[in-house]
Amino acid sequence: MKILNTRALRGPNLWGLHTAIQALVSCSGQEYFLNRMPGFEDRLRERFPQISSFPPDAALVSALELAALGLQAQAGCPVAFSRSVATLDPEIYQVIVEYTEEAVGRLAMELALELSAAARDDLPFDLSSALARLRDLDEEVRLGPSTGAIVAAAVVRGIPYRRLTEGSLVQFGWGSKQRRIQAAEMDSTSAIAESIAQDKELTKKLLDSAGVPVPKGRPVTDAEDAWAAACELGGPVVIKPRDGNQGKGVAANVETREDVLAAYHAAHEVSPNVMIEQYLTGQDFRLLVIGGRLIAAARREPPHVTGDGKHTIQELVDEVNSDPHRGSGHATSLTKIRLDEIALATLAQQDFDAGSVPRKGARVILRNNANLSTGGTATDVTDDVHPELAARAVAAAQMVGLDLCGVDVVCESVLTPLENQAAGVIEVNAAPGLRMHLQPSFGKGRPVGEAIISTMFDERDDGRIPIVAVAGTNGKTTTVRLIAHLLGLMGNRVGMTNSDGVYIANQRIDTGDCSGPRSARNVLFHPDVDAAVLETARGGILREGLGFDRCNVAVITNIGMGDHLGLNYICTVEDLAVVKRVIVHSVAPHGVAVLNAADPMVAGMADVCPGSVTFFAHDRHERVLANHLAQGKRGVFVDGDAIVGAKGKLRYRVALSEIPITRNGTIQFQIENSMAAIAAAWGLGISWEIIRRGMATFISDASTAPGRFNVFSYRGATLIADYGHNPDAIQALVQAVGSMPANRRLVVVSGAGDRRDEDLRQQTEILGEAFDEVILYQDDCQRGRADGEVLALLRDGLKNATRTTRTEEIRGEFCAIDAALARLNPGDLCLILIDRIDESLAHIARRIAEV
């Protein structure tokens, strides 16, 4: 068994809405079925007892699949979905396993393969080290507890998110409505305010001016002045260098003249500027202020042990660490105490070492900070905080200018105002750790993530911009452009992706085929996008899934006879429909799927749509449409000389004569595109007035819609250039040009090598019924076909042509165009099926200019 390739499906995909690893696995000979490998299952279960049960006749790949899922689950990842699917190739399977972290999913797949091999060959497999690797990797790559809690709160609110880095920078919402966080910082968190918070003296000065109690104090000039200041303050004092760090040169709880003088000199060695301030006695509290409200409060204690008069400090620490609640990372509510260098230095300050035996009841501090990650503890006291005390914390945050901060308070109790105790605010911390409030060591966790999200997003705002996803075999690009045009008329700056590029507010910012998830994500990241219309091609869906979790409107123009069949194990139109259906599946509960009722493959997708459906079809009597209308649901169809939107008794008409791209209703495929776009706009809540105005003002020419039925005039003949390259598209073009008067009809056509033989042949079969002369051309790029192979197939299709009287074969697209132009007389019509859109259009424009 071999894994041929793995892919990460990062958005909604063929298999569901979850992120998943998809592996292409080959099995050879005897490996297919487990029951042909005696003892395999037993050996597998010996090595990984927690693996789910599977039927005895399961394929070996099922063992791989369930192992990859089970390993992740055992490592603590909340995953549940997996599948194995056979392909047409009897030796090849697709294995799909959900992941929460891509890297973990990939590793789990590798380890599952190792496990399977070990079970097959009866070799050892170290399960605990495998799980440890997965766990460690998960802890390394997944969001930290603070960011994770915020993201979780956003997900509950339906706010989409995307990690912008491997770190904790996260985008919430899309386009112009996006916000960002980075751990416990919001994008509105002021850099200046953070600088202020970092300057403890400045912070204290500002808090003092705002009437927030802070420890009294002042800078001192010399040792005698320090003593004088200590006397002014009365009681124990702290003496410290003004700009020191990590507690260097700081002496706390100093009272006697001798100690004050000594402490002054120690501080003076670190910095010439020495501060003296009141030593506040009491406990350390952290008050979390978000958006001007107190959200949580915790009492914090540094890691410590209590002496019993018998055991050494080392033994006491070991005793504390034996508590199963103490883990080594962020996953548990307590962390083990480390007896490291810092701890030993802290002990030394108290005249202890690891071997000392403190007397019974003595409290031995092992670190001068109360961070959970170094073994400290936090006890939730949110409900105890006196409103006046809370008001001071809020005032402190406001004065510093932080919308999200932790206010450190030293006081005996939070039950009474600070003013009634010898208490004060000693520090304001930007980007505070949230874990102590989310998972305090003791007491209730607080909804901190929710508070941050509700500060950034109003109650009804989910940060989403309207998204329209469009898929189908033909007409996607024009439909996308039409919908974008209508959204633009409403005043939106529209982001649009299609097979020509990425457009933001009508400006192309990227070129090439941009109908995949990467371009979609770029549009949704762009700060100037108010609405997005995304052409969603099959390739991206298969490769990576969708670039968004949900859309407001999904449009499927048609499936027809299909295109690109045979690639990526998509061999039938049914398979293709399942791929395109992914966008219908991603419609939001209040969203709309716009489906072609005349195409049975498309109409059938209505069943998977979580929202409502609007059907469109030329003929209102189309069975699916008629039934839908009869139930009072929305439908769009052609009635006489207008496209009509109907729901119950309501009728909205848009005259075909007012839709220039339909050429007064003569071009059938543009009517189809118009109906799809109108239905989508209706689904978005765009007014009919704007829809009518938009349809009337939409222009499709070589500059706005290159390769989409671009009509030119050349020496009195009519040229039509189009990118159509599958039987459905060619059928539609034949219909469209059929309505245009002409003396003689010529067509220039080639074929793409990656299409199936029958599809290539079929193209010219259709053309042979409608054109007098056919010019076949072949380009350099044969996409895997031998020289002349495509031309032969095209020629083959013309064998029984009823109309074509002349056929010519030419190498090179430009030469073929030139040959056709040379044969044209006034009144003739020539359809040029171009392949290299921009270059050929430029070539045609040059020839026209030469006339």
Added chain:
Amino acid sequence: MKHRDIRFLEILSLRGPNLWTYRPVLEAWVDIGELEDCPSNTIPGFVDRLCAWLPTLSEHRCSYGEPGGFVKRLQEGTWPGHILEHVTLELQNLAGTPGGFGRARETGVRGVYKVVVQAWQEEVTRACLHAARDLVMAAIEDTPFDVEATHARLREIAGRYLLAPNTSCIVNAAIAKERGIPSIRLSADNLVQLGYGSRQRRIWAAQSDRTGAIAQGIARDPELSARLLESCGLPVVDADEVPEGQDTRHSYRLLVVGGSLAAAARMDAAEGDSLHAVDVTEQVHPATASAACLAVRVIGLDIAGVDVLADDIARPLVAQNGAIAGVHEAPGLIHHMQTASGESRPVGLAIVDHLFPGGDTGRIPVVGITGSGGTTEVAHWVTEFLRLSGKFTGLACGDGLFLDRRRVEAGDCGTWRCGTHLLMNRAVEAAVLENSADVILGQGLAYDRCQVAVVTGIEPGRHYGRFYIEKPEQVFQVFRSQVDVVLPDGLAVLNAADPMVAEMAPLCDGEVIFFAVEPDLPVLQEHLANGGRAVFVRGGSLILASAAEELRLLPLAEIPFLSGNSSPERLKTVLAAVAAAWALGIANHVIRTGAETFSNEPADMTASDNSTPIFAPSIPLNA
């Protein structure tokens, strides 16, 4: 025994508008002893020595109003106090703070002068004042003086204490007449508050309080920045695209403020490693400008510099292989202020306009209350009216510092320090400050301008004997400072029954509302006849009067504060406070409700919590 030198008896730092000027000054009380008998023309060689050490003194106009005026005064004979003033200003000039206000005035004591010099920055001015004394004494006594070393030392002090150019360019644009936005420096660094109270914004060099920390982090990560910019279709410089030094493209710095292009400079290599900025703001192609603005939006900054490499900034970037080389937070403004061609883009103003759009001045209603007596009660009353109108009101007065209903500090808080604390407080939506004569004389006002000034009454005799004040005219000068700072759209509330107060009416830039018990005072009647407003008592009722109508607000009998045998002072308090509330635009029904409900003792009604905080604020503001 008399001395023959210049002694500083006292150096007052007047940190706000004062007796002398609107700007902060140092006021030195100087005793020149026997030098009183030695005017400059009588000391042989003195004028020459002084002018040799400080040749630029020849620019000083002094009372003659033309360059050379001061030298002429020296030659004709002037006294050391006056000389000290000019020398201090000149030393400040040479240290980098040109211009400024100066005065020297005799006191009633022989040989004692008040020497006043504008203090751009207190420490710098203090150092200049001391250096000037030493320099003048050396010139008098004909002893050597190291002028160069003194300049160097003062320049070093100035460099340490003055705002850095990026910050001062913004602050100067804010406080200039065109914008009139007040500023408070919050730290020894470049942290400055623009505007007051809840309307304030903060800057720190070219960073605003809305410059996000996350965006700053992104800007400092070139790889991440480049990736995000690229994903939005912006051309980004590829690090290994062109070897350094071989890139023929020009390097440009574009300054983007509040979403639009504020300035652009081309950075040409000059001699050595220095760069030489050429202003190209007008030439930037609109597409290039919008690309720079988009880049700044993508990063998420409000003020940023965008480095661009391009052959020609006047063309779109894509057309010429142009690219963005980086987006910087807290960009340098100096390239746009000092271009090679000498042009200067108003980048400071662009930032100020971004922070305070639509001509906003960042001001909250500030009420200054002064007078010889009764001011504390008036301050409490005005505060209550403001509170009743829905504003979070701060009060700094004789019996404490109050935030809303909370007394934050007890004791006399009608001081520059407490007033400044209110104006720094981001919660404060309106501020009421009581200013005694001693505060105006010894500290200066806490605010540059105010919405409403109230002068309750003047009893000159109460102010004699301190600050060398001994005449009624001097007392008038002290109290008029309060009226001088009224904004053009502000109001002065003046006691019409006090002739000295009534006389201040023409000094006010804004409107005047008179108050008095008696409606028939000629000055009041004349004011009404000229279209002015007034508050008085008629028929036992409190009247709000304008030329057009007399509005009976409420009968005095319905004001509990005046019930029983209350003193005439109390009635005056109510009249002044009601006039101030009217001046603040508080609705009549709110004023009426307030007058009907305020309790007997104003101090009680404000202080809900009588407990004195254990931690009295002690860290000096300018520590």
